[in-house]
Amino acid sequence: xxxxxxxxxxxxxxxxxxxxxxxxxxxxxxxxxxxxxxxxxxxxxxxxxxxxxxxxxxxxxxxxxxxxxxxxxxxxxxxxxxxxxxxxxxxxxxxxxxxxxxxxxxxxxxxxxxxxxxxxxxxxxxxxxxxxxxxxxxxxxxxxxxxxxxxxxxxxxxxxxxxxxxxxxxxxxxxxxxxxxxxxxxxxxxxxxxxxxxxxxxxxxxxxxxxxxxxxxxxxxxxxxxxxxxxxxxxxxxxxxxxxxxxxxxxxxxxxxxxxxxxxxxxxxxxxxxxxxxxxxxxxxxxxxxxxxxxxxxxxxxxxxxxxxxxxxxxxxxxxxxxxxxxxxxxxxxxxxxxxxxxxxxxxxxxxxxxxxxxxxxxxxxxxxxxxxxxxxxxxxxxxxxxxxxxxxxxxxxxxxxxxxxxxxxxxxxxxxxxxxxxxxxxxxxxxxxxxxxxxxxxxxxxxxxxxxxxxxxxxxxxxxxxxxxxxxxxxxxxxxxxxxxxxxxxxxxxxxxxxxxxxxxxxxxxxxxxxxxxxxxxxxxxxxxxxxxxxxxxxxxxxxxxxxxxxxxxxxxxxxxxxxxxxxxxxxxxxxxxxxxxxxxxxxxxxxxxxxxxxxxxxxxxxxxxxxxxxxxxxxxxxxxxxxxxxxxxxxxxxxxxxxxxxxxxxxxxxxxxxxxxxxxxxxx
Amino acid sequence: xxxxxxxxxxxxxxxxxxxxxxxxxxxxxxxxxxxxxxxxxxxxxxxxxxxxxxxxxxxxxxxxxxxxxxxxxxxxxxxxxxxxxxxxxxxxxxxxxxxxxxxxxxxxxxxxxxxxxxxxxxxxxxxxxxxxxxxxxxxxxxxxxxxxxxxxxxxxxxxxxxxxxxxxxxxxxxxxxxxxxxxxxxxxxxxxxxxxxxxxxxxxxxxxxxxxxxxxxxxxxxxxxxxxxxxxxxxxxxxxxxxxxxxxxxxxxxxxxxxxxxxxxxxxxxxxxxxxxxxxxxxxxxxxxxxxxxxxxxxxxxxxxxxxxxxxxxxxx
Numbered sequence: 001x002x003x004x005x006x007x008x009x010x011x012x013x014x015x016x017x018x019x020x021x022x023x024x025x026x027x028x029x030x031x032x033x034x035x036x037x038x039x040x041x042x043x044x045x046x047x048x049x050x051x052x053x054x055x056x057x058x059x060x061x062x063x064x065x066x067x068x069x070x071x072x073x074x075x076x077x078x079x080x081x082x083x084x085x086x087x088x089x090x091x092x093x094x095x096x097x098x099x100x101x102x103x104x105x106x107x108x109x110x111x112x113x114x115x116x117x118x119x120x121x122x123x124x125x126x127x128x129x130x131x132x133x134x135x136x137x138x139x140x141x142x143x144x145x146x147x148x149x150x151x152x153x154x155x156x157x158x159x160x161x162x163x164x165x166x167x168x169x170x171x172x173x174x175x176x177x178x179x180x181x182x183x184x185x186x187x188x189x190x191x192x193x194x195x196x197x198x199x200x201x202x203x204x205x206x207x208x209x210x211x212x213x214x215x216x217x218x219x220x221x222x223x224x225x226x227x228x229x230x231x232x233x234x235x236x237x238x239x240x241x242x243x244x245x246x247x248x249x250x251x252x253x254x255x256x257x258x259x260x261x262x263x264x265x266x267x268x269x270x271x272x273x274x275x276x277x278x279x280x281x282x283x284x285x286x287x288x289x290x291x292x293x294x295x296x297x298x299x300x301x302x303x304x305x306x307x308x309x310x311x312x313x314x315x316x317x318x319x320x321x322x323x324x325x326x327x328x329x330x331x332x333x334x335x336x337x338x339x340x341x342x343x344x345x346x347x348x349x350x351x352x353x354x355x356x357x358x359x360x361x362x363x364x365x366x367x368x369x370x371x372x373x374x375x376x377x378x379x380x381x382x383x384x385x386x387x388x389x390x391x392x393x394x395x396x397x398x399x400x401x402x403x404x405x406x407x408x409x410x411x412x413x414x415x416x417x418x419x420x421x422x423x424x425x426x427x428x429x430x431x432x433x434x435x436x437x438x439x440x441x442x443x444x445x446x447x448x449x450x451x452x453x454x455x456x457x458x459x460x461x462x463x464x465x466x467x468x469x470x471x472x473x474x475x476x477x478x479x480x481x482x483x484x485x486x487x488x489x490x491x492x493x494x495x496x497x498x499x500x501x502x503x504x505x506x507x508x509x510x511x512x513x514x515x516x517x518x519x520x521x522x523x524x525x526x527x528x529x530x531x532x533x534x535x536x537x538x539x540x541x542x543x544x545x546x547x548x549x550x551x552x553x554x555x556x557x558x559x560x561x562x563x564x565x566x567x568x569x570x571x572x573x574x575x576x577x578x579x580x581x582x583x584x585x586x587x588x589x590x591x592x593x594x595x596x597x598x599x600x601x602x603x604x605x606x607x608x609x610x611x612x613x614x615x616x617x618x619x620x621x622x623x624x625x626x627x628x629x630x631x632x633x634x635x636x637x638x639x640x641x642x643x644x645x646x647x648x649x650x651x652x653x654x655x656x657x658x659x660x661x662x663x664x665x666x667x668x669x670x
Numbered sequence: 671x672x673x674x675x676x677x678x679x680x681x682x683x684x685x686x687x688x689x690x691x692x693x694x695x696x697x698x699x700x701x702x703x704x705x706x707x708x709x710x711x712x713x714x715x716x717x718x719x720x721x722x723x724x725x726x727x728x729x730x731x732x733x734x735x736x737x738x739x740x741x742x743x744x745x746x747x748x749x750x751x752x753x754x755x756x757x758x759x760x761x762x763x764x765x766x767x768x769x770x771x772x773x774x775x776x777x778x779x780x781x782x783x784x785x786x787x788x789x790x791x792x793x794x795x796x797x798x799x800x801x802x803x804x805x806x807x808x809x810x811x812x813x814x815x816x817x818x819x820x821x822x823x824x825x826x827x828x829x830x831x832x833x834x835x836x837x838x839x840x841x842x843x844x845x846x847x848x849x850x851x852x853x854x855x856x857x858x859x860x861x862x863x864x865x866x867x868x869x870x871x872x873x874x875x876x877x878x879x880x881x882x883x884x885x886x887x888x889x890x891x892x893x894x895x896x897x898x899x900x901x902x903x904x905x906x907x908x909x910x911x912x913x914x915x916x917x918x919x920x921x922x923x924x925x926x927x928x929x930x931x932x933x934x935x936x937x938x939x940x941x942x943x944x945x946x947x948x949x950x951x952x953x954x955x956x957x958x959x960x961x962x963x964x965x966x967x968x969x970x971x972x973x974x975x976x977x978x979x980x981x982x983x984x985x986x987x
Contacts, residue, residue, distance in 0.1 A: 033917070035918045043931070
């Protein structure tokens with residue numbers, strides 16, 4: 001213990017001076033108040049009995065003197081600001097990254113003998129302990145690590161500031177990006193004494209250890225030109241090695257507190273829903289279930305449409321298995337669909353965050369289709385979908401101004417002078433002018449086949465085109481961005497999609513009437529897929545978003561700001577070019593509406609699901625290395641270095657004075 | 671001591687302003703008292719009291735209002751013819767009752783203890799004056815011979831025996847200038863009283879009985895001289911429950927004797943016990959000697975106190 005305020009001699013001087021004063025005051029006889037009483041002999045009897053307790057009274061006086069001297073001693077030593085010797089060491093600069101990713105919501109953060117808590121709660125508790133152990137010259141910065149690294153307070157040694165920052169950490173449903181955290185730490189710890197980066201995490205990090213980008217950043221920030229020359233000439237270093245070098249060069253100690261234990265987890269890995277093209281009252285649902293543990297698991301999967309249960313199924317998941325299930329002809333869903341997974345065998349499921357998945361179905365509104373010069377086959381196919389509102393015009397009566405009141409336009413064997421301002425489907429786009437239309441027609445090819453197909457494209461959904469016979473197909477010059485969905489193996493494309501005039505289009509480069517396609521089931525499906533795809537894309541519909549990504553949401557054009565309300569609360573998001581760009585952090589349903597004062601317009605609801613399926617593998621990483629730099633355990637603090645002994649002394653003096661005052665006025669000590 | 675010390679209200683012997691001692695309100699209370707006391711006396715001890723009420727005397731003394739039960743032969747019909755009021759004629763009896771009101775005026779009677787609000791309270795002497803006046807008026811209204819005397823360690827002032835309730839103003843004039851002074855000496859004072867007053871009668875002793883030599887011999891002086899002693903013990907509740915604490919010097923208001931002590935709750939508790947024991951000692955002694963005794967707290971209005979004394983008996987026969 002050393003005095004950091006007044007010196008030892010000064011403390012002793014104060015103690016001696018005030019102590020002597022107190023003693024003198026006690027030795028001085030107090031002047032007694034005179035009280036006239038009518039009959040002193042009545043008191044005589046009492047006084048005679050009082051004599052027997054006189055010794056005790058004297059003792060009380062001495063005790064009172066000792067207490068007064070103790071108060072003086074406490075205050076005098078408090079002036080000296082005593083500190084433990086351990087508190088006088090050099091200060092540290094700590095950047096504490098609290099991993100707030102989805103896997104940190106796993107409920108295995110507690111030790112076996114503790115009450116259950118999440119890994120994030122365990123990280124917060126560990127961070128608070130580190131705050132208590134901070135020395136007087138230590139400083140700390142607390143940051144939340146998720147897809148970004150967000151400092152939650154200043155670099156400070158104040159316990160309250162740091163505790164407030166720790167309390168501000170909120171879990172999000174994204175993967176943690178260690179690169180962002182390391183960038184922040186390197187910036188904060190530049191030229192700071194005793195730099196140390198402390199990562200409180202389970203080690204399930206999105207970037208893994210491929211830290212090439214960070215290594216380049218660090219090199220840009222640190223390396224001298226001569227070093228760059230050397231690097232150019234030397235064999236390329238691994239990015240993680242360069243990062244390790246940057247940490248080492250700056251003397252940053254890399255620490256990692258491993259949180260979480262091995263635990264069982266079942267999860268929803270994928271979730272998708274779509275309406276049937278010909279019966280939009282029913283949907284098809286795809287669910288992927290993951291069992292991240294080695295043991296088999298009995299689970300119950302429940303689907304809820306608009307909050308009502310529409311499907312419940314009991315399933316068995318083998319250890320480490322991924323199981324895909326389709327639910328066909330699911331009816332009764334208007335907009336919202338939610339999947340819930342629950343273990344029924346009593347086994348563990350440490351991460352509830354991945355037991356739910358969400359999706360939105362497109363609104364069932366009539367798509368307005370403008371058809372120019374339709375043939376009989378086209379007319380017949382469009383009649384199959386009751387949700388189409390078809391307007392037929394001839395080439396002569398076609399007016400581009402009509403496009404504004406339609407969602408899709410279909411040109412059958414004809415092309416307009418200019419590409420339309422709405423999505424378009426071209427069937428055999430030919431004209432007298434080969435350069436008119438979406439392509440420059442260069443020729444034709446006989447008897448092409450659908451040899452190569454982009455089966456994953458939504459336009460080809462539910463179709464079988466392999467054996468379609470086509471008499472002739474156009475050969476065209478494609479532009480950049482055009483995507484061939486079906487082609488003959490000789491090269492000529494048969495189905496093409498892309499954008500013209502900023503709007504999507506699809507083109508059949510053959511005459512359907514000169515093929516047997518209209519006789520097949522694929523014909524109406526191709527048409528209706530195209531109409532659905534264009535109509536939904538035009539409305540900006542997305543079935544579900546992924547957390548950890550930026551969501552571009554369509555909003556009313558006049559809105560300058562929108563309010564996005566979701567599981568994480570409500571926040572304001574600015575609008576740019578008719579889109580609100582939201583950083584997706586929480587899974588669930590989110591509603592978007594214009595902020596007050598603006599044109600409210602309709603409320604938009606979107607669904608979001610956990611972005612990174614590796615998060616479902618909740619087992620903590622066994623170790624953490626950056627290049628050759630291996631993370632160590634955080635440097636130990638000491639419980640007592642943070643204490644303020646002077647404050648305790650002052651508190652002691654106040655308590656003693658309060659007790660003495662109370663007992664005196666209660667006539668206990670007089 | 672580190673605790674704060676606020677100045678405390680002390681016991682005081684400062685003289686009181688007796689200008690309003692016997693004001694109109696006081697006199698109205700006396701009238702009510704006289705009326706009520708007569709009803710009490712007539713209701714309880716009719717035909718037992720030695721007074722003019724039997725109408726056996728020959729010398730007219732006074733009138734009073736007719737009360738149910740009075741002898742019709744004593745009605746003054748002349749007055750009735752003139753005024754229409756029914757008045758009863760009262761006559762002196764040949765051997766009337768002498769009432770001596772003995773008021774202690776020692777310095778202990780003048781002490782004014784601090785009240786709960788810290789202000790000096792009423793002194794026992796002031797209360798004793800009102801009590802003496804009230805009792806004297808009751809006796810005068812009953813046509814008794816009333817004499818009022820004050821004493822300390824000796825007999826101090828004396829109002830010669832008188833009768834008739836219109837003499838009450840002489841009683842007021844006698845009592846008003848009395849000031850607390852001197853030490854209490856019951857034995858010597860009452861011995862002197864007994865020697866100076868050969869006509870025996872009722873001796874009402876109004877005192878706090880704070881006599882260092884003991885109260886017993888004073889009372890015995892009255893008993894041995896064939897007086898009928900009646901002890902009214904004035905008790906100041908503030909004396910029984912003194913509001914004292916801390917280091918104080920107690921000064922006896924009569925002797926000037928001082929005692930240093932530290933007042934604690936336990937000490938106060940013992941003092942209260944000692945005070946109660948002292949009062950019990952007095953009561954026990956009076957009971958043993960068949961001397962009527964009443965302890966009168968001075969925070970009780972004097973007229974209520976007199977009525978209480980009358981109702982409990984002993985004073986009015």
